[in-house]
Amino acid sequence: MDRIPDLRHFETDLAPGAVPFGVSVAGLTVGFLFPREVSLDPLVERYRPFLTGEEPAVAFRVAPGWEAYLEMAADRFLRLEERPLGEGRILLSHGFAAYRAGRRGVVRVSAPPPSPPFLQAVENVLRWTVADLALESEGFVLHSAGIVRQGKACLFFGPSGAGKSTVASLSPGCPLLSDDLVLLLKRDGRFLAATTPFAGTLPQGEKHPGIFPLAGLFRLRKAPEDRLEALPRPLAVASLAAACPFVTAAADREGRLIPLLEDLTGQTPVFDLHFTKSASFWSLLESEVLHGRADGPPA
Amino acid sequence: MVEQTVHRRNPDVSWRVIEGQAVLVFNIEGEVQVLNEVGTYIWEHVEDQDVETLAGNIAKTFAVSEEEARRDLLAFLQDLRKSGALL
Numbered sequence: 001m002d003r004i005p006d007l008r009h010f011e012t013d014l015a016p017g018a019v020p021f022g023v024s025v026a027g028l029t030v031g032f033l034f035p036r037e038v039s040l041d042p043l044v045e046r047y048r049p050f051l052t053g054e055e056p057a058v059a060f061r062v063a064p065g066w067e068a069y070l071e072m073a074a075d076r077f078l079r080l081e082e083r084p085l086g087e088g089r090i091l092l093s094h095g096f097a098a099y100r101a102g103r104r105g106v107v108r109v110s111a112p113p114p115s116p117p118f119l120q121a122v123e124n125v126l127r128w129t130v131a132d133l134a135l136e137s138e139g140f141v142l143h144s145a146g147i148v149r150q151g152k153a154c155l156f157f158g159p160s161g162a163g164k165s166t167v168a169s170l171s172p173g174c175p176l177l178s179d180d181l182v183l184l185l186k187r188d189g190r191f192l193a194a195t196t197p198f199a200g201t202l203p204q205g206e207k208h209p210g211i212f213p214l215a216g217l218f219r220l221r222k223a224p225e226d227r228l229e230a231l232p233r234p235l236a237v238a239s240l241a242a243a244c245p246f247v248t249a250a251a252d253r254e255g256r257l258i259p260l261l262e263d264l265t266g267q268t269p270v271f272d273l274h275f276t277k278s279a280s281f282w283s284l285l286e287s288e289v290l291h292g293r294a295d296g297p298p299a
Numbered sequence: 300m301v302e303q304t305v306h307r308r309n310p311d312v313s314w315r316v317i318e319g320q321a322v323l324v325f326n327i328e329g330e331v332q333v334l335n336e337v338g339t340y341i342w343e344h345v346e347d348q349d350v351e352t353l354a355g356n357i358a359k360t361f362a363v364s365e366e367e368a369r370r371d372l373l374a375f376l377q378d379l380r381k382s383g384a385l386l
Contacts, residue, residue: 232318232320233318234319234322235333237322238324238331238332239331241331242331255313258315262315
């Protein structure tokens, strides 16, 4: 049975000597304070290119939690739920509960490091927090594979199984922003795509954080032949909104996101990419989009 | 029989009209829906016009018969209620 914590569960003091750990995703910084007995080695290994000593925008204290929060489904599917609590919000899964209000938060984790549930808790809290920090600074995160080609970012989005990791695996030699979750930021009126530490199913290698201008956004469609089809702007906005995690759990996030998507789709083309799951789609993109011969964004 | 009630949009559905088409975001379910031109007209006026008035205005605006407008309107309202967009 699910066990939902209340605010008292997140009242915790850290013993002296807590160890700080910070991650920066294109300048959006999230910090953790771990008990001093926790070894940070697996986290350092996982987030190495993104580590920072800067003052975090949001800081979490991390402490042991209950043995379980949300019940795990019979197929071992991990649920992830968010709900309001007090002045903040909580994020819950089987092995952790995180509470955040403003710039402070607490994470209670059921398993000690370096267990997979512990690493998963840190990863999910990072994703959750970066998604909100992005919206506060004219940006958002998109479930997508981001690949840099000719110095420009191509983002491929769609539901699980649509082919995001396949597209990434068919792009050897191209810098990978992520095969799961890419950060977009509006800077000087233009949208840029940034590398994130968030991984899907592909080995991530040693990522090199960077931020790149956008060439286009592509909704993945499996098909017998490669073909591009421009998406009408309302449909483009709706499709992108459906690919943004966490956003719909709170109306204030959606209120920020939709105007951003409207702006984005006015300056960047969005297509349905019908593709055969082979690397041949790159020829199509190179001739039709990267060289500027595709239809521009709707007027 | 014709409905006379004025409907209420679900406050958990955020929406915005983009190039003449309403984009509805269902905040709880995380689903998204795009309405066509007529659907968008209905969605924008559903809280301030009763069904009879709305059907008449649809007929005038989109050059269809009142009977056709009323029939399609009622079916559309039923769909919106079923999806949870209208309370």
